[in-house]
Every structure is written in structure tokens, then in C-alpha cells.
Amino acid sequence: MNHEDARVAVRAVGAVTALGPDAAALWAGARDGRVGIRPVQRIDLTGVRTKLGGEVDALPETAHPYPRPGGYRDRVVELALHAADEAVAAAAPAIDRAGLERCGVVHGTCNAGLLSGREWLAAVDRGERPAPGLAAMSTPQAAAEALAGAYGFGGPVVAVNTACASGANAIGWAADLIRSGQADVVLTGGADAFSDVLFAGFNSLEALSAEPARPYSAGRSGLSLGEGAAYLVLVREDLAEPGDVLAWVGGYGLSADGYHPTAPRPDGSGAALAIGQALRSAGVDQSDVGYVNGHGTGTEKNDPAETSAIRTALGPAADDAVVSSTKSVIGHLLGAAGAAEALVTVHALAERTAPPTASYLGPDPSCDLDYVPLDARALDTRVAVSNNFAFGGSNASLALLRRDDDRRPPAPEVDDVVVTGLALLGPFGDGVAAARAALADETGIPADPEGRAATMTVDPEPYLTRKARRRMDRMTVAAIVTVAKALADAGIEDDERAGIGVVLGTSAGPVESMARFTRGVIADGAAGADPGVFPNTVYNQATGQVSQHLGLYGPTSTVSAGHASGATALGYGYELLRTGRADTIVCVAVDLVDELVVRAYRDLGVLSTVPGDRRFAITDTAVALVLERRGAAGQHGRRPLAELAGHGGASRVRPGGVSWDLTGDATTRATDQALRTAGLRPDDVTRIWPAAAGLAPADRAELAGLGRVFGDRLPVLRTPKVVLGEPVGPGGALTAALAADELGTDPQGGAALVQAVSLGGSAVSLALRPCP
CATH class of the missing domain: 3.40.47.10 (Thiolase/Chalcone synthase)
Structure with a gap:
């Protein structure tokens, strides 16, 4: 309600x-x-x-x-x-x-x-x-x-x-x-x-x-x-x-x-x-x-x-x-x-x-x-x-x-939220078609005794000059390029950008810059601090650079929910749009893999070394979805791919432990909430894009949570991350982009749910439906 x-x-x-x-x-x-x-x-x-x-x-x-x-x-x-x-x-x-x-x-x-x-x-x-x-x-x-x-x-x-x-x-x-x-x-x-x-x-x-x-x-x-x-x-x-x-x-x-x-x-x-x-x-x-x-x-x-x-x-x-x-x-x-x-x-x-x-x-x-x-x-x-x-x-x-003021906030002019543009970058290549081709060919990440991980190459041209990116880290470059591609995919012109907002989701944040700066201080104290790197150590620096270089001055935020960060960014963007704080918001999710990230996941015991070993591979990924109020999209003649109809969030955190939700309870409640806010029944959902990426206990718990919602009538499951790898924070945004693309090509196929789960026990569910 x-x-x-x-x-x-x-x-x-x-x-x-x-x-x-x-x-x-x-x-x-x-x-x-x-x-x-x-x-x-x-x-x-x-x-x-x-x-x-x-x-x-x-x-x-x-x-x-x-x-x-x-x-x-x-x-x-x-x-x-x-x-x-x-x-x-x-x-x-x-x-x-x-x-x-x-x-x-x-x-x-x-x-x-x-x-x-x-x-x-x-x-x-x-x-x-x-x-x-x-x-x-x-x-x-x-x-x-x-x-x-x-x-x-x-x-x-x-x-x-x-x-x-x-x-x-x-x-x-x-x-x-x-x-x-x-x-x-x-x-x-x-x-x-x-x-x-x-x-x-x-x-x-x-x-x-x-x-x-x-x-x-x-x-x-x-x-x-x-x-x-x-x-x-x-x-x-x-x-x-x-x-x-x-x-x-x-x-x-x-x-x-x-x-x-x-x-x-x-x-x-x-x-x-x-x-x-x-x-x-x-x-x-x-x-x-x-x-x-x-x-x-x-x-x-x-x-x-x-x-x-x-x-x-x-x-x-x-x-x-x-x-x-x-x-x-x-x-x-x-x-x-x-x-x-x-x-x-x-x-x-x-x-x-x-x-x-x-x-x-x-x-x-x-x-x-x-x-x-x-x-x-x-x-x-x-x-x-x-x-x-x-x-x-x-x-x-x-x-x-x-406290004695009795005024009420004015009721906002609520509108539907639709997806009008997409961009994906990853080891699979550039765009939805590249990701689908990798899935069709089952082009997964090869075995590696040090841990299965894959990085991507991002071409900054023509979005950033060499001078502009001189002090940027890879995360910032990836964010700017991905958002620029998504805006172009939506057909948004330069003169429309000023009021557009940006919500960025990330789990690990600017690891490259944080490590580089911290190592200087550990080695040489204050004298080792690089003023050119320090601004890049804050999590929202990539968001700010997106706004600066692409001319987006609307509502901006940077959010994190572990492996559910991308889905969380979409949920927040949905709320800001639905209640009229902006007409258009780009939700972008970025996490990049380096030797420190690989080391961290390997030490936690969740990083796969060979396909099918009940753990997950990790990948560089950047994803951006352009969300708009339906009225604004129609006014500009943009055809929506899908409607983001609702979302839900819940948690089941084990005090003192770093562990996923072993029962799937958070997934159950997040999914129920998403269906309620979207006005959907379980029978309306024909496909689910779960968080499953190969980590057996977590995937099993999520499936149990979904089973409590759908019973023995579980919809078709789409599990692209089992092949493409776990993008860490952007995982939910990646599957949301694939789901929106599928709904855009199959508008009669029913509603879809996108699931995301952090390793600490937080779950997010997004409900999408076709736009006829």
C-alpha cells in the first residue's frame, strides 16, 4: 500500500x-x-x-x-x-x-x-x-x-x-x-x-x-x-x-x-x-x-x-x-x-x-x-x-x-515507469546482442586454478578525450561510456539532458583508486598521498563524472547493497520517477575485477575454479537502463521496451555472520512486495530471472524462497549469470536489461521478475511487464 x-x-x-x-x-x-x-x-x-x-x-x-x-x-x-x-x-x-x-x-x-x-x-x-x-x-x-x-x-x-x-x-x-x-x-x-x-x-x-x-x-x-x-x-x-x-x-x-x-x-x-x-x-x-x-x-x-x-x-x-x-x-x-x-x-x-x-x-x-x-x-x-x-x-x-506543524506533503502526480534505453558492457562484448550470443554459444569463463574471472575492454572513443580521462579510473570511464550508450539507445538528444538524473549502484566501488591511494599512505604516510587520486576514492565520483561529462543535472545518488546494488539502483530510480522528482533517470551499475577483487572472493571460498564446482565466476560489467515516466516518454515519441511496474526489498541477516539468506525468506518477502506494488498475481508471471550464478547454497535458498511464492507452478527460469559469470553489484541490472529486451520483443509473453540477493542476506525483486 x-x-x-x-x-x-x-x-x-x-x-x-x-x-x-x-x-x-x-x-x-x-x-x-x-x-x-x-x-x-x-x-x-x-x-x-x-x-x-x-x-x-x-x-x-x-x-x-x-x-x-x-x-x-x-x-x-x-x-x-x-x-x-x-x-x-x-x-x-x-x-x-x-x-x-x-x-x-x-x-x-x-x-x-x-x-x-x-x-x-x-x-x-x-x-x-x-x-x-x-x-x-x-x-x-x-x-x-x-x-x-x-x-x-x-x-x-x-x-x-x-x-x-x-x-x-x-x-x-x-x-x-x-x-x-x-x-x-x-x-x-x-x-x-x-x-x-x-x-x-x-x-x-x-x-x-x-x-x-x-x-x-x-x-x-x-x-x-x-x-x-x-x-x-x-x-x-x-x-x-x-x-x-x-x-x-x-x-x-x-x-x-x-x-x-x-x-x-x-x-x-x-x-x-x-x-x-x-x-x-x-x-x-x-x-x-x-x-x-x-x-x-x-x-x-x-x-x-x-x-x-x-x-x-x-x-x-x-x-x-x-x-x-x-x-x-x-x-x-x-x-x-x-x-x-x-x-x-x-x-x-x-x-x-x-x-x-x-x-x-x-x-x-x-x-x-x-x-x-x-x-x-x-x-x-x-x-x-x-x-x-x-x-x-x-x-x-x-x-x-x-512537531506541531500539521501540513501534509502534497500528493505527487504518480505515473508509470518505463524502460526506453539499454546499454551493456562486459567480457561478452558490447550490447544485449553480444550478451545473448555468448549465452547461445554457452561462452562461459574458462577454468583457472587461481579463480575464474574475466575483464572487459572499454573503448572510450568518442565519448571521452584523452585529456578528459587522464585522471579517471576504469570504473569512471566504464560508467560514462555505458550511460552515453544508453542515452543514445533511448534516442535522447543533447538538449534534453539537463533535467535527467543518475543513480549508480556498486558493491565494491572504486577499488582501483582506493588501493592505489591507500598503498601510497601505508608506504610513505601523508607524503605518499596523491591528490590526483584521492577524489576518485569516494564511491560517488563516477556518478559525478557521468553528470559532469554528459550534462545530467537532475537527482543523483550512489547506492550499494552488495550483489543487489544494481537492482537497488533501479528500485530507487523507479521511486524518484514514479513520484515526479524527474522525468528521466539513468540507472547505471558498475563493478570491475582486478587482482584484489579476485583475491578477496577466492579467500572467501566462493570463487569458482572450474565450471560446475558449485561456486561462481566473477566479471567486469557495466549496465545502464534509461527509465522514464510514461507520459514523458510518450511526449518525446519514445517507444518503451517494458514497464518497471514495482519492486520489493527484504532482508534476513544472521547476526555476527557473513552469509547469504540460507532459508530464502528474504527472497520470498521481497518477491511478495514486488508483486503487490506492481498489482500482479503470481499467475501473471511467466519468467523469472533469479540471482543464481552457481553458488549452490545461495541458489538453493533463493529457489526455496521463490517456491513459497509460486508453489509447484514455478515460471520459466532464466539464469544467464551461470554462463556469463557474476557481475557482483550489477548482477540485477544485467538481468533486468536482458528481461526488458526480451519483453520488448515478446510483448504478449506475460510479466517477468528479476531477483537479486546480497551475500549478507538482503534481497531485492523487480517486477517488469510488457508495454503493448
Whole structure:
């Protein structure tokens, strides 16, 4: 059941920051302007411009089981669980009313399990045999599934990786999951932890301040890094008692600058689009906004750009709104920043107090708003905005409403979502026809005692010049080429591109760049940090480069759900389109194989060496599908291949284990949800594209889950990954592209289901049907 005009309540919050171990400490410190940025104790900062950061004091080890390969405890998971404990405990009555299977997780992060990945990489380079699960813990989905496992949540479990905008993006997506009926309660927020790699990277960009950051101020000299975690529990309004509501999530907006890998668009126009969309989706006017919790990094370029964005989005009302930056007291929490700052904004509304911008020195002509310098101020507004803008030009803005505000979000103009363009690149070649030819010839991946893996060659011409791709990694080049091909396949002209959005799904992310940069730091400390590589280490850099080079400025996000990442990107794109946040979105999924990826899968014991050995081969793959609202496609005369009619997500995470869903329960519930949202019966489905790729226990569990939905009338199964190999994150996108192509050539053949399953217990199902 959909509840597009339902209100989504902030029911509870939790935080761990440099200001203390809970949300109360964060709010009190922010309100009082108490600066928690101080000398860092846990990390050797030799060669780094500053020794300061918003460091979290020592915490007791969490009692929750989560994967600890070789006994290693990842700090980002520890921070996440401590903050989430507070929020989940406070929201217990609402969680009980909803039931655990209706509770989901949307986790935001920039660096994911960087510490686990660093530990694994260092051991590999020393010639040691590290604990196999360390590499698996480096992915964004690992922490998301650790949270789900800790609390027994069985709803959708996903990670958002839009760098410094991740926390805000996660909160907005969580609200969407509730309004679309995918979940009734969602734990959402973000976490990131300090590392020598992180400090070395920002130091190489000369972005760090030698003193606590002074956002928007004259004399500001850079940002202060922070670490920590913050989570909100969002609930459907009927599950929260009126006295328990802290605030309402009115709406949110996403956009792409499409300008530069690290710098914002100077006029703030990209960020203004996100703010404007947040206000429209919440049904509030510019003049309603009384407070803005700004991105406010304290850097030379970001603060003036954000000031311009606020002025553009609010118009003359910007002079009456007050603005402040929470980063002035806790530093920049990266993927957790948006969540921590939303939490402060919730308290600011509830307590009618605007927290100050600490350490403010005086006005700068390029930053000419009221930044609440030094001391808190009384605040009488029902509407606040929280902004977060990121590397790669990813922008996210939240519109939050005071708990006594009774307005409802306007019901969106819902439309069907159709597939109008496809592009596939892999070892099989270029395009759907090449993939089908490989399947017809059963051209699989040959035996290899080191592990069956296949890579692809991507021709960047004519999409990228040699100069343009000089600092790009293979993942970014593959993403740009694949999206360009998909746009061409849909017949989209250059002058139609500006409003198009991009959602990218990836499991492993930019492994090539992360390894290259980290190895430099491990070998030579801060002096070994390459500023040309560091921007490519964030998961959304490929997304940002797609937007920049192809001129796509609509809603943008980067998401991860392990091997279900591609299917998750399609599900998110579907929601953004169906509710009118864009007319066209390209969903692209990319993961590439190198010797480190092969080593990681081989050590986990799931990588095949000979065909038929009950494990899977892995491959490079890039897939892009152009999704459009049916009305927009018709207006432009584009013929849809198929309709993406619905989707579902569910999880069954085993606490403390890195394992697929052994029962297939998550597959059953995700499939049921997809059928419900699509308005289909099991008898309407004539073919299923399962996640099956040869890993016998996982494939057997998935089949059992499907059997509970279809009984003894199981539709025809299409299993291309058994031949082509497991593309890791893009697997669901690959099979969705093949399914859409088949539906386009056989419109009388009935509906199709596409399945995807992560190795950690998350399942996604997509429902497609023909377009006559």
C-alpha cells in the first residue's frame, strides 16, 4: 500500500560525536557553541597540516555480534551500533507496533569500512594471509547489514554513498520507503571513522584548517574533519503517538552540480535545485523557512557557493532566515554529517533555538547571510532546511517541520515507469546482442586454478578525450561510456539532458583508486598521498563524472547493497520517477575485477575454479537502463521496451555472520512486495530471472524462497549469470536489461521478475511487464 501523502515522523534519535556519547550531548554542545575539535589522539598525523579533529572519545565495545574477521573490530561499525542503540531503544514502542519484518535500514557513509579494507590490504602487501572476511567488511553494505542483524530488522537494507551528502540522502530515501509502503519504520543516518588515509587525503588537497573551522567567516582557512555516527528512527505517522513525535520529514531534494570532482558550482545553482525540490516536496514556501543548518565547511569555495544557493532557493526570504554550521563544533563527519546535522535541526525546531556558528571571526563579503555568530538565538519557525553538498557535485537537502506543524506533503502526480534505453558492457562484448550470443554459444569463463574471472575492454572513443580521462579510473570511464550508450539507445538528444538524473549502484566501488591511494599512505604516510587520486576514492565520483561529462543535472545518488546494488539502483530510480522528482533517470551499475577483487572472493571460498564446482565466476560489467515516466516518454515519441511496474526489498541477516539468506525468506518477502506494488498475481508471471550464478547454497535458498511464492507452478527460469559469470553489484541490472529486451520483443509473453540477493542476506525483486 502506498502512502505518498502520509507524514513521516522522526520518532527517535541517537548520536556519538566529539561532543559526547549521545544525542543530548550533541545538541547541548551545538546549542552552547562548545567546540569539540581538539588534538587527535588515536592517529599519527605526522606530515599533516593540522593535528586537530572532532574525535570521539573511547567507547566500550558493543555487545552486538557483527562480523569480526580475525577478531578485528571495525570502528565505523562500533560507532554506528552505539548511536543506533540509543535511537532504537527510544523507538521501541513504534518498532513493536510495526513488527520487525516491516523495519528497514538506510545507512549513509562516505568511507564505508575503510579501516577493514586498509587492514586487509596491508596484510596482503606484507605477503600474509589476512582473515577472509576483512575485505567483505570494507563495503558500505557490511555496516548496513550489521545494523539490521543487531536489531533483527527484516525490511529493505541499503547503503547510500553520496560522499558528504550521504546522511541527508539516506534520510530522504528512508522517508520514501515509508511513503511507498516498502517499510513502516526505518533506521537511517550515517557513520564514518577517522583514519590516516582520510587525513592524508584531505591534507593532500590542502583543505584542512590548522585551527577549528570557522564556517562562513572572514579569515576561514579550511575544514576540520570529524568522526562519529548519528541515526534517526523514522516511522509512519499512525505508528507514533503524537507526544512522541520529535519532528516531521517534510521532503527532500537531490541534484548534481555536474561541475568538478571536488569543487562546488560557484554560483550555487546546482545546490539551489536540491533546496527547491526539498521545499516543493514538503509543500512549503520560501518564506516559511526560518532556519537553515548549512553545509558550512569553512572552505574558501564551499561557503560562498552555498550562500548563493540559499539566496537563489529562498529568494528575498533568505534575508529573514538564520543559518548556522554544526561543523564548527564537531567537524565534518563526512557520510554522517547530514544525519548529525539533521538531528541538530530537529532539536533546534523542537526547542525553538538556533544554534550558533562557533569560532566565527566576522563577516566575509561573499558570505552575506545571518550566520548566528557565537551565541544561540531564539527561533520561532515551523520549517527548517538542512543542507549537505559533496565531492562529485552530489547535493542533498532536507526540509524538516516542527512537531506541531500539521501540513501534509502534497500528493505527487504518480505515473508509470518505463524502460526506453539499454546499454551493456562486459567480457561478452558490447550490447544485449553480444550478451545473448555468448549465452547461445554457452561462452562461459574458462577454468583457472587461481579463480575464474574475466575483464572487459572499454573503448572510450568518442565519448571521452584523452585529456578528459587522464585522471579517471576504469570504473569512471566504464560508467560514462555505458550511460552515453544508453542515452543514445533511448534516442535522447543533447538538449534534453539537463533535467535527467543518475543513480549508480556498486558493491565494491572504486577499488582501483582506493588501493592505489591507500598503498601510497601505508608506504610513505601523508607524503605518499596523491591528490590526483584521492577524489576518485569516494564511491560517488563516477556518478559525478557521468553528470559532469554528459550534462545530467537532475537527482543523483550512489547506492550499494552488495550483489543487489544494481537492482537497488533501479528500485530507487523507479521511486524518484514514479513520484515526479524527474522525468528521466539513468540507472547505471558498475563493478570491475582486478587482482584484489579476485583475491578477496577466492579467500572467501566462493570463487569458482572450474565450471560446475558449485561456486561462481566473477566479471567486469557495466549496465545502464534509461527509465522514464510514461507520459514523458510518450511526449518525446519514445517507444518503451517494458514497464518497471514495482519492486520489493527484504532482508534476513544472521547476526555476527557473513552469509547469504540460507532459508530464502528474504527472497520470498521481497518477491511478495514486488508483486503487490506492481498489482500482479503470481499467475501473471511467466519468467523469472533469479540471482543464481552457481553458488549452490545461495541458489538453493533463493529457489526455496521463490517456491513459497509460486508453489509447484514455478515460471520459466532464466539464469544467464551461470554462463556469463557474476557481475557482483550489477548482477540485477544485467538481468533486468536482458528481461526488458526480451519483453520488448515478446510483448504478449506475460510479466517477468528479476531477483537479486546480497551475500549478507538482503534481497531485492523487480517486477517488469510488457508495454503493448
